[in-house]
Amino acid sequence: MTHGLARASCLFMFAALAACGGEAVDDTGDVEQTTIEAAETHLVVTVDDMAPETGHLLGWNIGRGTWYAPADDPLHPQWRTPELAAAVARLSEIRPGYGGAPYVRFSGLQIDGVLGADGYHFWPLVDPARDVDEDDNMAPFEYFALMDEIGGDAPAPVVMLNFGSGTAAEAGDYVTHLNGEDADDPLVAARQHWGREAPYDVEVFELGNEVHAIWNTGYRDDGAYAYANPEAVNGGDPPWYGRPAADPADYAARALEYVNAVRSRSPDARLWVPLSMASMDAWGDGLEPALAALDPLLREPAVEGVVIHHYHVDDAEALGLEDVNDPQFIVAGAELYRPGFARLRALLEAIERPTPLQIVVSEYHVAGFFAGDRFERGEQAIVGLGVADMMMLYAQEGVAHACQHLALNFDASGELLFETWYNPLRVDGECGVFEAPTYQVNALIGPRLYGRMAALSAEQEARASTPVGAETLEYPVINAVAFVGESELFGSVLLLNRDLEAARELTIDLPPGATVAGVDAFAPDRWDRPTSEGPIPRSALEWTQSVDRVALTLPPHSLAALVWDREPAE
Numbered sequence: 240m241t242h243g244l245a246r247a248s249c250l251f252m253f254a255a256l257a258a259c260g261g262e263a264v265d266d267t268g269d270v271e272q273t274t275i276e277a278a279e280t281h282l283v284v285t286v287d288d289m290a291p292e293t294g295h296l297l298g299w300n301i302g303r304g305t306w307y308a309p310a311d312d313p314l315h316p317q318w319r320t321p322e323l324a325a326a327v328a329r330l331s332e333i334r335p336g337y338g339g340a341p342y343v344r345f346s347g348l349q350i351d352g353v354l355g356a357d358g359y360h361f362w363p364l365v366d367p368a369r370d371v372d373e374d375d376n377m378a379p380f381e382y383f384a385l386m387d388e389i390g391g392d393a394p395a396p397v398v399m400l401n402f403g404s405g406t407a408a409e410a411g412d413y414v415t416h417l418n419g420e421d422a423d424d425p426l427v428a429a430r431q432h433w434g435r436e437a438p439y440d441v442e443v444f445e446l447g448n449e450v451h452a453i454w455n456t457g458y459r460d461d462g463a464y465a466y467a468n469p470e471a472v473n474g475g476d477p478p479w480y481g482r483p484a485a486d487p488a489d490y491a492a493r494a495l496e497y498v499n500a501v502r503s504r505s506p507d508a509r510l511w512v513p514l515s516m517a518s519m520d521a522w523g524d525g526l527e528p529a530l531a532a533l534d535p536l537l538r539e540p541a542v543e544g545v546v547i548h549h550y551h552v553d554d555a556e557a558l559g560l561e562d563v564n565d566p567q568f569i570v571a572g573a574e575l576y577r578p579g580f581a582r583l584r585a586l587l588e589a590i591e592r593p594t595p596l597q598i599v600v601s602e603y604h605v606a607g608f609f610a611g612d613r614f615e616r617g618e619q620a621i622v623g624l625g626v627a628d629m630m631m632l633y634a635q636e637g638v639a640h641a642c643q644h645l646a647l648n649f650d651a652s653g654e655l656l657f658e659t660w661y662n663p664l665r666v667d668g669e670c671g672v673f674e675a676p677t678y679q680v681n682a683l684i685g686p687r688l689y690g691r692m693a694a695l696s697a698e699q700e701a702r703a704s705t706p707v708g709a710e711t712l713e714y715p716v717i718n719a720v721a722f723v724g725e726s727e728l729f730g731s732v733l734l735l736n737r738d739l740e741a742a743r744e745l746t747i748d749l750p751p752g753a754t755v756a757g758v759d760a761f762a763p764d765r766w767d768r769p770t771s772e773g774p775i776p777r778s779a780l781e782w783t784q785s786v787d788r789v790a791l792t793l794p795p796h797s798l799a800a801l802v803w804d805r806e807p808a809e
Contacts, residue, residue: 275788280717280745281699284753286727290692293722295395296633297335297685298342298642300602301385303349304657305647306377309384309434314371318381322649325672326664327388333682336689336724336731340390344397344445344601344642345382351403351448351455355462357473358401361413367432379417380433385647396439397511397601397642400497402447402484403457404464406476407493410444411500417441418505444501445511445601446494449548450484451522451529457484487522487532494536502541509543511599512536517549518557519579526579530586537590544597544639545587549576550607551625552614559708563610566766567705569625570796571737573632574714575707580636597639603629604644604661617660618770620763620796623676627735627761627798630684634692634720634733643681665770674774676763680798683761683777687731687800689724693750695732701743717745717793729756729804736793739766747789752805755784762797 307327308318335341352358363369364378377385386396398417400410412426418438419427430439449455460467460483466476467483476493484490494512501508514529515521521529536542551572552563558575560568568575580598587596605625606614616622626643633641646661663678674682701716716738723730730753736743749755758780768775780799782791793799 273785275746275783275785275790277699278744278746278790279699279701280697280715280743281748282717282719282732282745283696283698283748284721284730284732284750285694285696286723286730286750287694288727290694290723291637292691293337293688294633294638295335295337295342295640296630296638296688297333297681298344298640299330299389299645300344300346300642301382302346302602302644302646302657302661304661305385305645307385307647308377308381311434312381312384314378315375315381322666322672323647326647326662327385329664329672329674329678330389331391333678333685336686336722338690340393340395341685342395342397342443342640342642343386343389344399345377345386346397346399346445346448346601349376350399350401351450351457352401352462352464353454353456355456355459355465357464358404358456360401360405360409361416365416365429365433367429378433379439380430380435383435383439396441397443397445398441399445399448400501402450402466402494402497403455404462404466404471404473406466407496407500410497411504414441414444414501414504414508441505442507443509443511443543445513445546446497447484447490447513449516450490450513451487451515455484459483459485485522487529491533491536495539498536498539498541508541510539510541511544511546511601512542514545515547516557517547517554517576517579519583520557526583526586530590534590537596538592540593542596544599545583546599546601547583549600549603549629550610551603551605551629553607553609555707556609559710561708563606563613564615565705566616566621566739567737568707568712569605569616569621570628570735570739570766571703571705571712571714571718572625573628573718575712576632577636580632580638584637598637600633600638600641602644603641605629606658606660607644608658611658614658616767617658619766620676620768620770620775621766622660623680623761624735624766624796624798626677627680627684627733628718628737630680631718631720631733631735634688634722643677675770676761676775679761679775679777683759683798683800684733687722687733687802689722689729689731691723693721693723693730695719695721703738716743726807728807729802731803732801734793734799734801736795736797736799739796742792742794744790744792747801749787749789749803750805751787753787753803754805755782755789756802756804758782758791758799758801760794760797760799762794762799766796
């Protein structure tokens with residue numbers, strides 16, 4: 240680890256140690272200890288070998304407005320622009336500290352359809368006899384170019400299946416196309432025709448997109464392409480006429496058909512089931528009745544987790560938020576959702592299964608379609624801080640997987656559900672790209688997401704509040720979460736100062752023998768700093784350490800990552 244060198248310089252060299260502000264060691268080996276009094280916020284980090292694993296919280300969701308292609312694409316070479324290739328290369332540089340690659344999901348309204356419109360049908364896009372159409376979506380070999388280039392040698396793809404305007408039989412054929420090995424099968428031969436000999440080895444499939452919501456094509460039985468509509472343009476799904484996903488029990492029964500179709504083609508596949516937006520009002524009635532109706536599906540061993548979609552200010556409107564541009568809510572609103580995530584986790588743990596169901600956030604961002612043009616913060620630094628607040632919530636509440644909504648498009652696409660802030664990079668005007676705040680936050684957090692959580696408690700805690708409708712939302716001024724790596728020899732603490740105006744002092748008691756290796760921060764000079772002004776330089780914060788206690792000051796509206804390490808036991 241590179242931070243091991245920093246630790247050595249601070250631990251064994253008196254001059255360097257003093258510069259770090261740490262404890263001083265004289266040439267006799269005696270330790271000169273100074274007392275650091277606990278600050279207004281005082282945190283204690285404890286390493287526990289029974290602590291849970293860190294969720295896969297660095298991930299991307301490829302949304303509408305994104306088109307990409309491999310370098311030798313015979314169909315859409317114009318989709319691979321120098322700017323997009325550079326952007327994908329930059330995304331591939333962010334790697335999670337727990338190892339492997341980010342999960343990348345091909346998903347969203349482009350798959351399931353919206354408001355009765357058609358969804359994703361893979362065969363017309365992979366048929367060797369196909370023609371190019373100006374309305375083409377990405378074919379699997381094209382979206383896998385994006386997944387592979389982001390994931391490198393170890394891509395972790397998530398593929399969503401068309402529930403709203405598709406059928407279980409079509410889903411099974413899609414799985415065969417992706418994972419099949421029989422070259423005599425036309426579905427496999429089509430994959431090989433487009434240059435992919437080996438299977439894609441997709442392990443995770445999601446059973447529809449936001450099927451619990453009225454805007455999903457499958458929710459009603461009167462959409463032009465809705466599977467439950469006997470008059471559907473593509474014929475619908477006859478056994479399910481008149482039984483749309485508006486009834487969660489009908490959704491569950493039909494979803495089991497999809498599970499069987501997928502597992503018959505790919506026996507080790509794992510399935511994710513849509514449940515709710517982060518407002519936790521699943522199917523409009525709440526978590527308990529939704530989970531009761533979904534029970535036969537959720538007891539299926541192949542089902543790994545339930546899916547929450549979280550658009551921070553949009554979902555908060557259902558919970559009383561009146562101003563989607565409230566900067567204080569953007570950086571502290573995670574507290575509004577914390578009870579809902581905790582309640583969902585408890586409900587899932589009560590379902591009798593060999594292993595508990597996971598919570599998956601397969602789409603999230605600070606603002607979404609419903610905030611739309613009303614959201615005025617999309618090109619400001621605070622969007623990055625809001626994303627950090629959400630990622631820290633997911634770590635604290637045991638979310639197993641999270642994929643940040645992403646649209647790689649440097650033009651005004653006109654696509655539904657495409658907003659400029661979904662792109663973590665910007666064009667510099669000379670065919671180059673630069674980092675937007677969301678990229679910078681992911682680049683700071685991702686490598687510090689080590690393999691297990693570390694317990695973190697607040698012995699003292701500065702608190703503040705902000706109004707959310709008629710209620711008052713109280714929150715810790717410093718949002719903090721800690722992780723520990725292999726053999727407990729290194730770890731990290733993420734710290735978000737939610738105070739938009741003032742710096743905040745804090746102290747942290749680290750595990751015995753731990754020494755700070757460095758503290759890096761995303762600290763914009765203004766929370767409303769325009770993205771157009773270019774990337775925000777990362778700051779190296781000063782700290783003072785005495786024995787296991789560390790003191791530091793966080794700039795206003797900033798995110799800091801403290802890294803520590805220690806010597807192995809003799």
